Amino acid sequence: MNIKLVIRYLSVAALGIAFAHGYAFGQGTVKIGVIMPLSGAAAFDGQTHVDAAKAMADVINARGGVLGGRKIEILPYDDKASAEESVSAARRAITNDKVDVLVTSMISTVALATKEITKDRILHVVVSAQHPKITEEGHKWLFRINETNQMRADKFSRYVCEKSGIKRLSIIANNDDSGRLELGIYPPIFEKCGITIAGTEMFERTANDFVAQATKIRSQRPDAVYVISSQTSQSAAIWKQLRQMGYQGKIVAGGNMNPRLVELAGTASEGVLGVVMFVDTIDNPRSKAFVDHYQKTFNRPASHIEGMAGQAIEVVAEGLNRAGSATNYDAIAAAIKGKPVDTIRGPVAFSSNGQANQTSFIVQVRSGKLYAVE
Numbered sequence: 001m002n003i004k005l006v007i008r009y010l011s012v013a014a015l016g017i018a019f020a021h022g023y024a025f026g027q028g029t030v031k032i033g034v035i036m037p038l039s040g041a042a043a044f045d046g047q048t049h050v051d052a053a054k055a056m057a058d059v060i061n062a063r064g065g066v067l068g069g070r071k072i073e074i075l076p077y078d079d080k081a082s083a084e085e086s087v088s089a090a091r092r093a094i095t096n097d098k099v100d101v102l103v104t105s106m107i108s109t110v111a112l113a114t115k116e117i118t119k120d121r122i123l124h125v126v127v128s129a130q131h132p133k134i135t136e137e138g139h140k141w142l143f144r145i146n147e148t149n150q151m152r153a154d155k156f157s158r159y160v161c162e163k164s165g166i167k168r169l170s171i172i173a174n175n176d177d178s179g180r181l182e183l184g185i186y187p188p189i190f191e192k193c194g195i196t197i198a199g200t201e202m203f204e205r206t207a208n209d210f211v212a213q214a215t216k217i218r219s220q221r222p223d224a225v226y227v228i229s230s231q232t233s234q235s236a237a238i239w240k241q242l243r244q245m246g247y248q249g250k251i252v253a254g255g256n257m258n259p260r261l262v263e264l265a266g267t268a269s270e271g272v273l274g275v276v277m278f279v280d281t282i283d284n285p286r287s288k289a290f291v292d293h294y295q296k297t298f299n300r301p302a303s304h305i306e307g308m309a310g311q312a313i314e315v316v317a318e319g320l321n322r323a324g325s326a327t328n329y330d331a332i333a334a335a336i337k338g339k340p341v342d343t344i345r346g347p348v349a350f351s352s353n354g355q356a357n358q359t360s361f362i363v364q365v366r367s368g369k370l371y372a373v374e
Contacts, residue, residue, distance in 0.1 A: 278307020
């Protein structure tokens with residue numbers, strides 16, 4: 001048999017297989033850039049976002065990928081919890097690495113800056129940053145998975161007011177856009193329902209010593225302290241130092257509640273009341289597949305952050321499939337907004353400005369584990 005004809009036949013057959021699996025020649029993978037803090041105090045939380053994005057990409061790829069067979073590739077970038085670094089990473093991802101989609105931001109200040117770079121350039125999904133202006137002043141290709149501060153406050157404050165038994169509350173908050181915003185939302189609600197605000201203390205995002213704030217709080221004699229912090233290591237330090245300085249009342253967590261935080265805080269976490277967007281006991285096949293794969297791959301449970309990051313990749317994948325394209329952002333955005341997207345949380349609808357309409361779970365630490373209480 002003529003060897004040239006054999007080679008030609010095999011080449012044509014291989015090309016046919018590639019097209020059958022959705023790999024139009026030269027297309028390759030769908031690149032999703034994930035920009036999170038991967039160094040500094042927020043490194044654990046940022047890496048958790050990336051790990052969850054990779055886990056969900058694995059699950060989707062195992063089901064056949066997107067757009068008829070293309071695989072999702074996750075490209076991580078370090079924003080160092082800095083708006084300037086995130087803007088630089090976004091430009092590099094779009095211009096140099098030619099990513100198809102950006103998934104970013106656990107910090108509101110960072111998200112507010114980054115969305116200005118992605119406007120009219122790329123599909124952008126914000127995972128966990130909460131400031132309302134992210135979507136209120138966003139752009140036509142921007143979406144957010146998490147609740148806004150106000151959306152969360154509407155549910156969480158109602159629970160605190162009606163079911164916690166708290167009467168006198170001190171607040172310790174991160175001195176950034178999100179922390180200051182929450183200080184404008186929660187105290188009026190608490191005061192209206194009869195909870196006295198005993199005092200407010202602030203701290204910087206890079207802080208790790210909270211003895212001065214804990215001392216002041218103890219002198220305010222509250223029966224509960226509301227801790228507003230999104231960083232796992234920082235929250236654990238605050239809880240522990242409150243206990244070490246003699247505070248014995250309740251702790252309420254505003255921000256990132258997760259199993260690693262409970263582990264780091266140790267006995268100081270017992271009884272802490274918080275709010276999360278995802279729990280690993282949601283009973284649907286999508287959730288179980290993701291939770292199992294994440295646990296096996298990273299040897300830790302999937303919780304609050306993991307759920308939101310996983311949803312972000314699901315939403316992107318569904319948008320691409322509905323639109324039939326990885327780069328027609330008008331079509332992708334319209335497809336995501338057109339009808340609810342099936343996710344590990346169940347169907348999620350998006351508003352006209354790209355805000356996900358889903359509510360949080362109230363959780364409490366009991367015997368070293370997080371349990372949903374509402």
